[in-house]
Each structure stands twice: as C-alpha cells, then as structure tokens.
Amino acid sequence: MxxxxxxxxxxxxxxxxxxxxxxxxxxxxxxxxxxxxxxxxxxxxxxxxxxxxxxxxxxxxxxxxxxxxGESQSAVASVTSALGCGKSSGVMGVVRFQQTAEGPLVVDGTVDGLKPGEHGLHVHEAGDLSQGCKSIGGHYNPLGTVHGAPTDGRDRRHAGDLGNIVADDMGRATFRILDDVLKVWEIVGRSISISDRRDDLGRGDSPESKVDGASGDSVACGIIARSAGIFQNPKRICACDGVTVWDERDRPLAGAGRRSTSPCCNRELGGGDAQKKTCCKV
CATH class of the missing domain: 3.30.70.100 (Alpha-Beta Plaits)
Structure with missing residues (x-):
C-alpha cells in the first residue's frame, strides 16, 4: 500500500x-x-x-x-455516531479501502470513542443515513449466504463480514485488514458500520449468530465514497469554500461551521465576485 x-x-x-x-x-x-x-x-x-x-x-x-x-481504485468512509436527533455516543473515525493489484482489498482505519474491547466491522447494503445507522440495511450479502468469518469461503459468509476490530483502553481502534472477497467497486455507495459488541463470526448458539454475529446495534456508520489515489489530488485549498487541507480535518463536511473566514473565499466578507466565482487558488 x-x-x-x-x-x-x-x-x-x-x-x-x-x-x-x-x-x-x-x-x-x-x-x-x-x-x-x-x-x-x-x-x-x-x-x-x-x-x-x-x-x-x-x-x-x-x-x-x-x-x-493507493495506486489504483480507492474509497473512504467517515464514520460517526452523530446521525440524527442531535445525539452522539462520541464514536468517530475514518475507514479507507484500497483495491490492490494482487487482489485483496485493504481496509485501513482508525476509530475513536469506542468501548475498550472487540467490535464487529461490517459493510452494509445501503448508503442511506436518513435514519442514522438504522437505515443502512443488513450486511452486504449478494450471494444470500449466512453470516460468518472473514476467513470463511465466499459461500459461507456475507461479503460484508470483516470480522472484529479492537479498541484499546483509550477507546481507539487502529486496524488494517486484507479481504479476498470484497472489491472496492462493489462497495462504493454502500456503508460501513461498527457494532456495539464483538462479532461471534457465526459460531454462536443464538439465532442472531448467523445473521450479524450477535454483535448488537451499530454505534457508528458512514457512506463509502470514492477517494483520490496517489497523485490524483493536487488540491491545497477547496475552491468551493476556501478551507485548506490543513484546516479540513477540524471542520465539518458541510454547513456554516465549515466556511472559511478568509475574505478571499467568503463572499459575505467581500471575497469573490458577483458571478459567485472564487478567488482562491487550487
């Protein structure tokens, strides 16, 4: 990678x-x-x-x-629990996906705010966050199989079954997973979720074991979108709102809180022109 x-x-x-x-x-x-x-x-x-x-x-x-x-096709998801009703459990992070030339999909991420211990990681059918993590559908399962482990064959697991990630005592999970079943082009527009509990990988005795690994509700989720590979993103300043790459990490993805306070890029402060063109360099 x-x-x-x-x-x-x-x-x-x-x-x-x-x-x-x-x-x-x-x-x-x-x-x-x-x-x-x-x-x-x-x-x-x-x-x-x-x-x-x-x-x-x-x-x-x-x-x-x-x-x-990554050198080839890549995707990214910003996962958060702040979805709907103004409520949040404080879980947030970024999960990246890279399709390698050799075949495996690399799933690379860091998530903060989790309870220490194991949590299930799954790709879900839908990229619908209208009701938060409740509207993302079931695990991505194009073959209609039962829930299983990432090491199980594609006919004995959901394609979206990525196993567990482990949060340390500070609530941070840092992970890198190689998966031979998923492909990046089939998950763009879907969603990724992190569950409240450990995924039992379909080995449990409860009915939920073969559905979602008895891993409980999703505590954070996000839509998977295409991202830039290496040399594909020369941007230093966003032309639409004037936010620099250095400040972007600390700004929301949209809304008034994201807008730059630079007069160059904020027409409310006298920047830009009547045709709503930006004077920022990109």
Missing part, C-alpha cells in the same frame, strides 16, 4: 528535519520504501495509515494529511 503524506513545511523544509524523518521511516519495520518530493512523502508500507501519519507528524513537528491512498 502506498501513501501520499503531505506535510506543512512552508516555503522550504529544514534539511536536517527532512533527513531525520526519511531515516526514521526507512528504519521502521513495515515500511518498504520512502521518497520525498515537493512537500510530500511517498511511503510504501503495510502499516495502518494513521501510524505513518503520526510518525511523520512527530518527526517533523508539522501538520500532516493523507493526500492520496
């Missing part, structure tokens, strides 16, 4: 810091290759993307974002 990690070095990086970061990455187990060019580290790795991002951020002392993910 190749990651495109953008670093906020400013006009020019400090050479000593740059060389130390390159050395640290190259000496890290699980990192296969590292290159740097024009503010971006290209990292080929088998590690979860969040670990690489944290490593680069700590080494450089600068802000970092994942600008691209």
């Amino acid at each position: 190749e990651l495109e990690v953008l670093v906020d070095f400013g006009p020019k990086p400090n050479e000593e810091t740059l060389n130390e970061t390159l050395k640290k990455l190259k000496n890290t187990e699980g990192v296969k290759e590292v290159q740097y060019k024009d503010g971006t580290f290209m990292v080929e790795t088998v590690l979860p993307s969040s670990l690489v991002l944290n490593m680069v951020s700590e080494s450089t002392g600068k802000r970092t974002v994942l600008q691209g993910f």
Whole structure:
C-alpha cells in the first residue's frame, strides 16, 4: 500500500528535519520504501495509515494529511455516531479501502470513542443515513449466504463480514485488514458500520449468530465514497469554500461551521465576485 503524506513545511523544509524523518521511516519495520518530493512523502508500507501519519507528524513537528491512498481504485468512509436527533455516543473515525493489484482489498482505519474491547466491522447494503445507522440495511450479502468469518469461503459468509476490530483502553481502534472477497467497486455507495459488541463470526448458539454475529446495534456508520489515489489530488485549498487541507480535518463536511473566514473565499466578507466565482487558488 502506498501513501501520499503531505506535510506543512512552508516555503522550504529544514534539511536536517527532512533527513531525520526519511531515516526514521526507512528504519521502521513495515515500511518498504520512502521518497520525498515537493512537500510530500511517498511511503510504501503495510502499516495502518494513521501510524505513518503520526510518525511523520512527530518527526517533523508539522501538520500532516493523507493526500492520496493507493495506486489504483480507492474509497473512504467517515464514520460517526452523530446521525440524527442531535445525539452522539462520541464514536468517530475514518475507514479507507484500497483495491490492490494482487487482489485483496485493504481496509485501513482508525476509530475513536469506542468501548475498550472487540467490535464487529461490517459493510452494509445501503448508503442511506436518513435514519442514522438504522437505515443502512443488513450486511452486504449478494450471494444470500449466512453470516460468518472473514476467513470463511465466499459461500459461507456475507461479503460484508470483516470480522472484529479492537479498541484499546483509550477507546481507539487502529486496524488494517486484507479481504479476498470484497472489491472496492462493489462497495462504493454502500456503508460501513461498527457494532456495539464483538462479532461471534457465526459460531454462536443464538439465532442472531448467523445473521450479524450477535454483535448488537451499530454505534457508528458512514457512506463509502470514492477517494483520490496517489497523485490524483493536487488540491491545497477547496475552491468551493476556501478551507485548506490543513484546516479540513477540524471542520465539518458541510454547513456554516465549515466556511472559511478568509475574505478571499467568503463572499459575505467581500471575497469573490458577483458571478459567485472564487478567488482562491487550487
């Protein structure tokens, strides 16, 4: 898996810091290759993307974002529990999907706010969040089979059965899963969910075991959407609202709270023109 990690070095990086970061990455187990060019580290790795991002951020002392993910088809879902009625359990995170040339789908994610322990991870039929996680349908199951484990054959599991992720004592789950059944092009527009309890992988005695692994309700979910692969996203400032890639992590995806306060990009403060064109560079 190749990651495109953008670093906020400013006009020019400090050479000593740059060389130390390159050395640290190259000496890290699980990192296969590292290159740097024009503010971006290209990292080929088998590690979860969040670990690489944290490593680069700590080494450089600068802000970092994942600008691209994977060489081929990729998708991403922002999962949250804040869906409907203004209620939230505080669970949120990002799950990324990359279709590898070798065949397996890489599922890479970090989710915070979970209860410590195991939680089921599943792809669901629908991308309908009109009623929060209650309207996303059952597990994605094109063959009409029973619930099972990720290691079971495609005729003995739901295609959307991805097993369990484990949250640490702080409620964070960081994971990287390889799956031979799912393909990225068949899950775009569907949803991913995290369940309240451990998935028993269809090995339990209850009737629910063969339906959803007796894993309980979904505590967070999100729609899976196509995302940029490496070199496919040159954006630094969003032309529609003026939010930079550095600030985007701390802004909602939509609504008044997302709008930039820069006069250049906010027509309410005098930016732009009468034809509603932006003066921001992208």
